[in-house]
Amino acid sequence: MDTPATEAQAPLSKNAEKRKRKLERKAEYKRRKAKEATVATKSSDVASDDGAAAGTSREAPPQLAYTGDAALSEKLGEALLTQWRGNGKRGNGQTYTHGFHPYKALMEPLCVAQLLELLPGQGAIYDPFAGSGTTMVECALAGRAGLGGDISPLAAGVAKYHAWRPSEEQLGELKRVVSVVVAELEAAVAGAVAAVAAETREGGAASVVKEAREAKAFAVEFELARQVVSAAVQQPDCSSEVAGALWFLLSHEEVYVWPEWRTQRPLSWRLDRTALRYAEAIATLVDAVPSGTPAADVRVADARTTRRSGLGGDGTVPFDGVLTSPPYPGVYDYLEFTPSTSGLAAHMAREWRDGRAAAGQEREEGDAVRWEEIGSKGERQEHEADPSAFVERWQTDTAAWLEVAASSCRAEGGRIAML
Numbered sequence: 283m284d285t286p287a288t289e290a291q292a293p294l295s296k297n298a299e300k301r302k303r304k305l306e307r308k309a310e311y312k313r314r315k316a317k318e319a320t321v322a323t324k325s326s327d328v329a330s331d332d333g334a335a336a337g338t339s340r341e342a343p344p345q346l347a348y349t350g351d352a353a354l355s356e357k358l359g360e361a362l363l364t365q366w367r368g369n370g371k372r373g374n375g376q377t378y379t380h381g382f383h384p385y386k387a388l389m390e391p392l393c394v395a396q397l398l399e400l401l402p403g404q405g406a407i408y409d410p411f412a413g414s415g416t417t418m419v420e421c422a423l424a425g426r427a428g429l430g431g432d433i434s435p436l437a438a439g440v441a442k443y444h445a446w447r448p449s450e451e452q453l454g455e456l457k458r459v460v461s462v463v464v465a466e467l468e469a470a471v472a473g474a475v476a477a478v479a480a481e482t483r484e485g486g487a488a489s490v491v492k493e494a495r496e497a498k499a500f501a502v503e504f505e506l507a508r509q510v511v512s513a514a515v516q517q518p519d520c521s522s523e524v525a526g527a528l529w530f531l532l533s534h535e536e537v538y539v540w541p542e543w544r545t546q547r548p549l550s551w552r553l554d555r556t557a558l559r560y561a562e563a564i565a566t567l568v569d570a571v572p573s574g575t576p577a578a579d580v581r582v583a584d585a586r587t588t589r590r591s592g593l594g595g596d597g598t599v600p601f602d603g604v605l606t607s608p609p610y611p612g613v614y615d616y617l618e619f620t621p622s623t624s625g626l627a628a629h630m631a632r633e634w635r636d637g638r639a640a641a642g643q644e645r646e647e648g649d650a651v652r653w654e655e656i657g658s659k660g661e662r663q664e665h666e667a668d669p670s671a672f673v674e675r676w677q678t679d680t681a682a683w684l685e686v687a688a689s690s691c692r693a694e695g696g697r698i699a700m701l
Contacts, residue, residue, distance in 0.1 A: 343363055343366065343367065344363075344366065346359045346362065346363070354400065357396065357399070357400055358397075358400070358699075360396060361393045361396040361397050361701070362393075362701070364390055364392050364393040364396060365389065365390045365393040365701060368390030368391075368392060368393060372391045372392050372395065376566065376570075377391075377563075378391075378419060378423070378563060378566050378567040378570065379415075379419060379444045379445070379446075379560075379563045379564060379566075379567050380414075380416060380419060380444070381414070382444060382534070382559075382560060382563050383414065383440045383443070383444065383530065383533065383534050383537070384534065384537045384538050384539070385413070385414045385436070385437065385440045385537065385619070386614075386616075386619060387413030387414050387437060387607075387614075387616065388413065388414050388416060389413065389414075389416040389417065389607050389701060390416075391416055391419070391420055393701065394416050394417050394420040394605065395420050395423075395424070397605050397699040397701070398420060398421070398424050398426070398605060400697065400699055401602060401603030401605060401697050401699060402602060402603070402695050402696075402697065403602040403603075403692070403695070404425065404426055404602075405426070405427070405601055405602035405603075405692070406421075406426065406427035406428070406429055406576075406601035406602060407421050407426055407427070407428055407429070407601060407602065407603050407604070407605050408429045408430070408431075408590050408601045408603075408604050408605075408606075408687060408690065408691075409428070409429070409430045409431070409604070409605055409606045410430075410431050410432075410583070410585035410588075410590075410604070410606055410608075410683055410686075410687055411431075411432060411585060411606045411607060411608050411609065412430030412431060412432040412437060412438060412441035412580055413432065413437055413440075413441060413607065414437070414440050414441060414444060415430065415440060415441030415442065415443075415444035415445045415578075415580065416444075417430065417605050417606065418430050418441055418442075418444065418445035418578040418580060419444055419445050419567065419578075421578065422445060422447065422567070422571045422575050422578060423567075423570055423571060425571070425572035425574075425575045426575070427575070427576035427578075427579075427601075428445060428578040428579070428580075429578075429579050429580075429590045429601060430442075430445075430578065430579070430580035430581070431580070431581055431582070431583030431584075431585060431588060431590060432580075432582065432583065433582070433583070433584050433585070433616075433617070433655050433656075434582075434616050434617055434619070434620060434627075434655070435582050435620065435624075435626075435627035435628070435630040435631045435634070436533070436619060436620040436624055436626060436627040436630070437616065437619075438580055438581060438582045438583075438630045439526065439529070439530060439533070439626040439627060439629065439630040440530070440533070440626070441578075441580045442526065442578070442580040442630070443526060443527055443530040445578035445580065446523075446527065446564065446578075447564070447567060447568050447571060447577060447578075448523065448524075448527070448564065452521065452523060452524055453561060453564070455519075455520070455521065455524045456524050456527050456528065456557070456561075457557070457561065459514055459515075459520055459524060459528055460528065460531070460553070460554065460557040461554075462514060463507075463510050463511055463514050463528065463553070464550045464553060464554045466510045466514075467503075467506060467507055467510050467549065467550040467553070468548070468550045470506045470509075470510060471502070471503055471506055471548065471549070471550065474502045474503075474506060503548070503549040504535075504536065504549065504623075507532055507535075507549055507550075507553070508532070508623060508625055511528055511529065511532055511625060512625065514528065515528055515529070515629075522633075525629060526626070526629050526630070526633075527560075529624075529625040529626040529628075529629045530560075530626050531553060531556050531557050531560060532553065532625060532626070533624060533625065533626040533627075534556050534560075535549060535552055535553060535556060536621055536623075536624065537621075581630075581633070581634065581637065582630050582631060582633070582634040583634075585608075585656075585683035585686065585687070586656070586679055586682040586683045586686060587682075587686065588686070589686055589689065589690050590690060600690050600691055600692045600693075600696070601690060601691060601692070601696075602691075602692050602695075602696060603691065603692075603696055603697045603698065603699065604687045604691060604696075604697075604698040604699065604700075605698075605699045606698075606699075606700060606701075607700065607701040608656070608680065608683070608700060609655060609656045609657045609658070610657065611657035611662070611672070611673070611676045612657055612658075612659055612661070612662030612672065612676075613657075613659060614658070614659055615655070615658050615659045615660050616655055616658070617655050617658070618660075656676065656679040656680065656683070657672075657675075657676040657679065657680075661675070684698070
């Protein structure tokens with residue numbers, strides 16, 4: 283007599299099989315990354331020049347040397363160590379919108395909060411290298427006005443929409459536009475992917491054909507998404523603020539690297555999910571910001587030449603301090619992080635041009651934002667034959683932005699905090 287199958291013997295359902303495969307991929311991915319990290323740690327230990335034996339922990343905090351006022355320098359040192367050991371969260375474990383967009387430049391939120399305590403008053407704070415907007419978000423959480431600028435239109439957009447606190451009407455408008463975009467993108471992609479499958483059906487091994495098909499379908503999805511979003515933001519019922527937020531969401535997907543262990547999803551699904559997560563993150567930020575806190579003001583700007591207004595519509599009241607992390611000399615090419623197809627960068631550059639026009643300033647040739655970033659890696663490589671020329675240029679640029687920032691900072695008691 284046959285006995286009924288127990289629960290353990292019963293065949294897995296289709297969904298259970300998918301979950302099992304996903305967990306197996308995730309476990310394999312973690313094992314590989316752990317192995318790579320172990321190899322990298324051993325290499326670093328062997329190559330270290332401090333005489334430590336291989337295998338020494340790399341988590342020991344660096345030893346700091348203090349100069350100047352003891353109370354002030356110790357607080358600065360504490361902030362520096364916070365940046366060194368940080369995990370992107372504040373003291374309460376909350377991230378708010380910090381790090382939502384995977385843009386590379388990120389100061390530790392708790393480090394910024396600690397530095398803010400060293401800047402007197404409750405007035406506006408200026409960050410001429412806004413990056414991902416950490417200073418703007420922390421200023422809002424502290425009940426202070428945040429003024430930001432960045433030479434990169436992409437960075438300016440990321441900073442602006444990390445610190446964005448939309449009204450209920452604006453948030454409702456964003457959700458409505460996203461739903462329209464997702465539906466139209468699904469319809470457009472369905473036909474395009476079928477065409478791609480037909481084009482790549484013949485020739486080569488099955489694995490090669492599959493890889494080519496996926497790569498082409500991926501590119502087609504993003505191209506169609508840009509077309510759909512571009513049409514949506516041009517509608518008369520789509521405000522400029524919401525248009526920028528929509529480009530911000532698409533930019534997130536353009537930059538985000540999908541983990542290998544996760545099953546690939548259609549771009550429409552990802553965009554919809556990202557919009558939901560963004561709305562949740564915004565809600566936590568809005569709830570935490572003290573009532574009456576001014577909205578952050580972030581623009582495309584060259585820190586060496588652009589003087590930002592302080593409090594008051596005419597900018598007659600200077601800001602109370604500067605809190606920023608200026609470019610490290612010869613380490614990054616921040617402008618190279620921007621994809622040529624970035625709709626968010628184009629949106630912020632358009633705002634910059636419109637602002638110049640409103641102020642009666644002449645448009646630059648070609649209507650483009652064309653500045654050179656300070657101390658870029660590319661510039662250092664160009665001066666490999668004469669490093670002193672690169673150092674001199676970096677020092678000149680640094681002195682220029684410090685002079686511009688100081689000229690707008692409160693004369694008595696104003697401070698500039700740099701990481």
